[in-house]
Amino acid sequence: MVYAIELQDISKQFSGHEVLKNIQLKIGQGQTVGIVGGNGSGKSVLFKLICGFVVPTSGQIKIRQQVLGEQIDFPEGVGVFINEPGYIELFSGFKNLQYLAAITNRITDKQIEKAMQLVGLNPKNKAKVKDYSLGMKQKLGIAQAIMENQDILILDEPFNALDYKTYQDVKEIIKHLKEQQKTILLTSHHFADIEELCDEIFVIEDGELIPLTDHYKKQFMKK
Numbered sequence: 001m002v003y004a005i006e007l008q009d010i011s012k013q014f015s016g017h018e019v020l021k022n023i024q025l026k027i028g029q030g031q032t033v034g035i036v037g038g039n040g041s042g043k044s045v046l047f048k049l050i051c052g053f054v055v056p057t058s059g060q061i062k063i064r065q066q067v068l069g070e071q072i073d074f075p076e077g078v079g080v081f082i083n084e085p086g087y088i089e090l091f092s093g094f095k096n097l098q099y100l101a102a103i104t105n106r107i108t109d110k111q112i113e114k115a116m117q118l119v120g121l122n123p124k125n126k127a128k129v130k131d132y133s134l135g136m137k138q139k140l141g142i143a144q145a146i147m148e149n150q151d152i153l154i155l156d157e158p159f160n161a162l163d164y165k166t167y168q169d170v171k172e173i174i175k176h177l178k179e180q181q182k183t184i185l186l187t188s189h190h191f192a193d194i195e196e197l198c199d200e201i202f203v204i205e206d207g208e209l210i211p212l213t214d215h216y217k218k219q220f221m222k223k
Contacts, residue, residue, distance in 0.1 A: 001028045004183040010059035021207040030181040034194035037204035043187040047156050079145035082156040092122045093140045115147035135166030143164035155186040159193045
């Protein structure tokens with residue numbers, strides 16, 4: 001199998017506190033992998049490591065077989081939604097995505113419009129982002145992650161605090177991306193949010209990444 005993402009013995013410390021311990025993870029191209037864990041469990045730190053935003057204390061990360069921090073500084077072709085992206089609150093959603101797209105200058109306004117429409121946002125809507133609902137901001141974040149047609153997607157808590165309708169909308173968006181054979185890594189507080197989407201699920205607890213076996217699933221579901 002060709003791996004899109006490989007983590008080998010990844011550990012991360014902050015001020016002497018070990019947040020992640022000897023993480024091992026391999027994600028094949030086109031796979032969807034989920035990570036479940038509570039607040040402060042290290043999910044977001046793990047994603048920032050994979051994106052090159054944070055440097056591991058020890059271990060090696062490969063993106064498409066290239067070593068992060070040695071062969072590449074930041075992985076290309078990776079769409080990222082970590083926490084809530086920093087938007088310009090007085091701009092519309094479309095204007096925000098235009099501004100972000102100008103950094104790489106790889107896509108047209110039509111492609112931005114297509115990404116917004118895919119997630120159920122109207123690119124012609126002139127409403128300012130400060131007036132967006134939480135669900136609309138989540139959708140805008142996903143549109144930002146997919147608008148350049150990246151083949152690897154890193155989605156941190158895409159279901160966070162959504163109402164039922166928006167939750168279902170976002171789930172359908174991820175199903176659509178999965179059908180396109182995107183490699184997707186996503187997190188959630190809740191196993192039920194991601195069970196049907198993922199080929200494999202892990203739990204992150206006490207800094208360790210644990211495969212969600214049937215035995216561990218029963219323990220986790222009781223929490």
